[in-house]
Amino acid sequence: MDFNEKNKLNLGLLPKTPTGILGLDDITGGGLPKGRPTLICGGTGSGKTLMSLEFIVNGATKYDEPGVFMAFEEKAEELIMNVASLGFDLAALVESKKVSLDYVYIDPNAIEETGQYDLEGVFIRLGYAIDQIGAKRVVLDTVENLFSDLTNETTIRAELRRLFQWLKEKGVTAIITGEKGDKLLTRRGLEEYVSDCVIFLDHRIINKISTRLLRIVKxxxxxxxxxxxPFLIDSDGISVLPITSLNMDNVASSERISTGITGLDSMLGGQGFFRGSSILISGTAGTGKTNIAATFASSICDKGEKCIYFSFEESANQLIRNMTSIGLxxxxxxDADLLEIITSRPTMFGLEMHLVDMHKKISEIKPKAVIIDPITNLVTVGSVNDVKAMLIRLIDFLQKEQITVLFTALTINNSVTEQTYEVISSLVDAWLLVRDIEFNGERNRGVCVMKSRGMKHSNQIREFIITDDGLDLVEVYLGSDGVLTGSAREAQILKELTGDVLKGYQKTRKDREISRKKQILDATILTLKAKFESAEEELNRTYTEELLTRDIQEKNRKEITHIRGSSPKKNNEDNEPNIET
Amino acid sequence: MKEVVKKIESPNNFVLRLFVAGASANSARAISNIKSVCELYLKDRYNLEIIDVYQQPLIAKEEQLIALPLLIKKNPLPGSRLVGDMSDLKKVLKGLGINEDI
Structure with a gap:
């Protein structure tokens, strides 16, 4: 925290005594002013006694600083019993001389004031107790009760002033508690005397829901x-929640984690969410937000990582049973200690309390992923702005711890939602919208990625189907009639299948036609070839005949010429045809 | 600074314990005032013990001491507690249950 750094600078100026109360030391920058009295004031039941008692117990157990608790309201035995429920073994601490309890009681009815007096009795008792155990811490729980027990107010005021001065001189770090007054911080204006540090505790009821608040007045x-x-009192004592977004230097991991749904991963750049990012899943009732959330949780656990599921709607058993229906x-x-389902009614306590509670559980379990289902139920406790403020703080804290968080949000009406949840959606890194698609007398689910910072994501609406084996995404059909889902989509698939068969048939017919045509062509070619051959033969024959005819004629002519002009002796030699070339 | 005046124990005997804080002005006044009251009204039938709480700090817790000086009447019953320097005689007598007219 920022405060710790400042504290280092302050240490030289003002030494502090750590309270050991979760968160309080962060706000105060290290604890209460050392060696000085601090006033804790607040109304009845605001946790004053508990806070001061925790200061003493922590001092004794964690910081080796024994403490004296002087109670003006509750008996020592009552105190021991009251804090036993918080796991403080006060009796053992008293036994080992780490803590001294002193119950101061005056019965105003049985006392007669006969003149001037002082509160030396308190000084002696306190001084003795401090010296006995070497106390470094002192608590005076509702010292104002003295005012109701004794009547001389002037004396008491003077004596209290002296007491606080005396405590300072003793060098003990003291807490004085005081009941809230009408105009003043305390009924008797104790803040006048204790001027170093004043802490105010409040217990406020807003919308019938109580929230405990702490403020450092001075x-x-x-x-x-x-x-x-806001602070919380539970079985471990007090925890104050100091988380406010002071800086925005959170680490950004580029590691990706699967959503647990293959189809959804592919819509988110094929790999899923970034580690440490925040995801919002919004949708109308029954669109399967919880299913997506549970699938994501399960996939985180499958990897052997821890996950907390904060359920504000369903009980753990209900959730487990319901998820078995989708094979989860x-x-x-x-059983493997990986998943923790924490259920609480949103109206059980205020928003801030929920935040403190979650903060505590997360710090305790240290999960890799957190699911809040649904955040919209928290709106019943606070306004949308309050929820936003809370979520900023929660997301901030989770990002610092690199914890992936998935919120679901119920939306009432498709068109309005996108407006209402703008406030929340601007905070998250990824926003998935699950919506009803009503068509053809059916209601089907469609999922689309509204935004996903830092990654390529699909712009498509996919149909989201819930099967016995989990969730799956299928492509929706965009036809001339719009988006087709459910049975309309199935019909479309069948229609296309029919078309394919028909087309296939047509194709084979055409193929056969072609082969037939080819056959015909081949046959024609053969015929033509034969025709050509016969024609060629014919032509050759004619040619040879012509040649022979000519030779014979030539021969005959030569023969005749010979017979007419030359001697008949040479007849034998010239008898053979002689073709001149 | 412990002064014990022993008298015979009887139901009417006053057993008183005065707790004081050292030698403060209040303590001194209380001691002298209560002594004179006892001498005046309870002569020979009282038992007064004066205790300096500084000397016995444990007794402060046991006796639920807060405001000092404190006078505790142990006997006769009912017991009562008186704080202050015992300067208001009427209240002292009332606290001790002594009838002024005696």
Whole structure:
């Protein structure tokens, strides 16, 4: 935290005593002013006693600083019993001289004031207790009760002033608690005397839901958080939630994690979400948001990583049962200590409380992914703006821890939603919208990626189907009638299949036609060839005949010429045809 | 600074313990005032023990001491507790249950 760095600078100026209370030391920059009294004031049941008691117990157990707890309201035995439920073994600490409990009681009815007096009795008791155990810490729980027990207010005021001065001189770090007053911080204006540090505790009911808040009214000589911080009292004591977005230097991982649904991964650049990113899944009722969330949780656990599922709608058992219907076995992940389903009613406590609670659980379990299902139920506790403020803080914290978070959001009406959840959607890194597609007398689910920072993502609406074996995405059909889903899509597939068969048939027919044509052509070629051959033969024959005829005629002519002019002796020699070339 | 005046124990005997804080002005006044009251109203039938709490700090817790000086009447019953320097005689007598007219 930013405060810790400032604290280092402050240490030289103002030494501090750590309270050991989760978060409080962050806000105060290290704890309460060392060796000075601090006033914790607040209404009835605001947690004053508990906070101061935790200060003492932590001092004794964590910081080796024994403490004295002087109670003006509750008996020592009552105190021991009250804090036993928080896991503090006060009796053992008293036994080992780490803590001294002193119950101061006056019965105002059985006392007569006969003149001037002082509170030396308190000084002696306190001084003795401090010296006995070497106390470094002192708590005076509702010292104002003295005012109701004794009547001389002037004396008490003077004595209290002296007491606080005396505590300073003793060098003990003291907490004085005081009941909230009408105009003043405390009924008797104790803040006048304790001027170093004043912490105000409030217990506010907004919309019938109570929220505990802590504010540092004053801290002399030190910087401190000035806001009202919600705090929680549970089985581990007090935890204050100081998370506010101070800086935006969170690490950005480029590691990708699968959504657990192959089709969805392919819509998100083929690899799924970024690690440490925040994802919003919004959709109307029954669109399968929880199914997507649970599938994602299961896929995280499959990888052997831890996951927390905050369910504000369904109980853990209900969720496990419902998910078996889509073939998701969450129980095995729970048995393997990987999955934690935390269910609480949104109205159980205020928004801030939910945040503190989640913060605590996350810090405790250290998961890799967190699912909040659905965040819209939290709106019943606070306004949309409150929810946004809470989510900013939660996302901030989760990003710092590199935890992937998936929110689901129920939307009432498709068109309005996209408006209402703009506030939330601007915070998240990826936004998936699951929507109903009503067509052809059916209701089907379509999923689209509204945004996904830093990755290539599909612009398509895919049909999202829930099967016995989990979730799957299929391409929707965009035809002349619009988007086709469900049975219309099936019909379209069949139609196309029919078309394919027909086309296939047509194709084979055409093929045969071609081969037939080829056969005919081949036959024709053969015929023509034969024709040519016969023609050629004919021509050759004619040619030879002509040649022979000519030879014979030539011969005959020569013969005749011979007979007429030359001697008959040479007849034998010239008898043979003589073809001149 | 412990002064014990022993008298015979009887139901009417007053058993008083005065707790004071050292030699403060309040303590000194309280001691002298209660002594004179005892001498005046309870002569020979009282038992006054004066305890300096500084000397016995443990007793402060045991006796639920807060405001000092404190006078505790142990006997006769009912017991009562009186704080202050015992300068208001009427209240002292009322606290001790002594009838002024005696």
């Amino acid at each position: 801290y002399r000589g030190s910087t401190h958080g000035t806001n009202e911080y 076995d969450l129980q095995k992940h729970i």
